[in-house]
Amino acid sequence: MxxxxxxxxxxxxxxxxxxxxxxxxxxxxxxxxxxxxxxxxxxxxxxxxxxxxxxxxxxxxxxxxxxxxxxxxxxxxxxxxxxxxxxxxxxxxxxxxxxxxxxxxxxxxxxxxxxxxxxxxxxxxxxxxxPNKINVPGEDLPKVSHYYKDPHFYASQKLAVIGASNSAVDAALECWRKGSEVTMIIRGPEIGQRVKYWVRPDILNRLKEGSIKAYYNSTVKEIKEKEIIINAPGGEVVLENDFVLALTGxxxxxxxxxxxxxxxxxxxxxxxxxxxxxxxxxxxxxxxxxxxxxxxxxxxxxxxxxxxxxxxxxxxxxxxxxxxxx
The missing domain is CATH 3.50.50.60 (FAD/NAD(P)-binding domain)
Structure with missing residues (x-):
């Protein structure tokens, strides 16, 4: 040796x-x-x-x-x-x-x-x-990833982004700009405070105008082949879904x-x-x-x-x- x-x-x-x-x-x-x-x-x-x-x-x-x-x-x-x-x-x-x-x-x-x-x-x-797993049924499906690489992959797809940190915000914005229908699922009441200062206004404006949807104070209950089920403040929500980016750290x-x-x-x-x-x-x-x-x-x-x-x-x-x- x-x-x-x-x-x-x-x-x-x-x-x-x-x-x-x-x-x-x-x-x-x-x-x-x-x-x-x-x-x-x-x-x-x-x-x-x-x-x-x-x-x-x-x-x-x-x-x-x-x-x-x-x-x-x-x-x-x-x-x-x-x-x-x-x-x-x-x-x-x-x-x-x-x-x-x-x-x-x-x-x-x-x-x-x-x-x-x-x-x-x-x-x-x-x-x-x-990755920090969210530990829900369906997390091991092929359509779920804990890493994000290229927005082109998600073009014209219904994409759920779990998280509110820099990685989640970057992914949501880039994929939306490539034509994804993006929904963010956020455990807390707002976008993370440590999000890059030049990016934060962009995501807040996209959320405000409704270009990107968000469920705050919400968690994922289950991920299915063509759906994602969310526990939201108003009750359970079922969304059509093609891909999931679980960017939870x-x-x-x-x-x-x-x-x-x-x-x-x-x-x-x-x-x-x-x-x-x-x-x-x-x-x-x-x-x-x-x-x-x-x-x-x-x-x-x-x-x-x-x-x-x-x-x-x-x-x-x-x-x-x-x-x-x-």
Missing amino acids: QHFDVIIIGGGPIGIACGLEAKKKGLSYVIIEKGPIVNSLFNYPINMQFFSSSEKLEIDEIPFISKDAKPKRNEALEYYRRIVVSNKLNIHLFEKVLDVTKEKGIFEVKTDKDGYTAQNVIVATGFYDL YMPNFNFLKKLGIELSKDEKRLPTYNPSTMETNVDGLYLAGVICGGMETHKWFIENSRVHAPIIMDAILEKQQKTVS
Whole structure:
């Protein structure tokens, strides 16, 4: 097995930042990513525009030049790809981590392709892989998706969008503009307050004029082949329906964290245990980086405020190494 100072699980922006920092500090490393470079960003909607400006998405002070104030998905993919390629980062793509064990102070990471050992492991896996299920009959039908990609697919179809966050609002607007008959099903009394400020007026106006319909304070009771049944304040509503986008958010892989031995808070936030000054968890040599640090508070950490995790972690690893040598 190949041995490294540090194994980085996750090849998103923060995983890449950790790789850059490890290389800069002279630490041997490998980044393991189960999909393409920045897999989560690759799976974002094709036309998605970031809330952050380009300079806030930069890592390692490498300039991110965008034609607009708020860059789009394709620009971000190109930016991070060029960083990986030009810096010749040691990244293994389309390789899934299956198990991580620790014996006598050494981690062993097994994947579907190989195995590796290291003194330190960084988990930078984000939260986009596991959708928050609504747990209703029919959620497993082929017409239901928890991910939205391209509005063209839903043209001339009766589309139900469940949710009121940025992803749900973007999908509703884009699909309506491509000719979908869109109905939003919203658990609360209004569109989410964290919806992008330049998008919020657009959706509110479309709802006000009736171009897009909405059921507030409502939940889905059942999804059928040609219908969706809603529990609304006025009673049960049955709508004709071709497709459902259940865009109700995502969560970290808590089972993976627990399997690693990381302690989680007992409340609904499920915050993982780590030292903010080193990013080290309750497991010696095991670190967290990026969005995954926020547990269910997936809005707490972003690229712009978690890119600092990379130098914090590498400094902590180097300090440990120096203490061991001395």
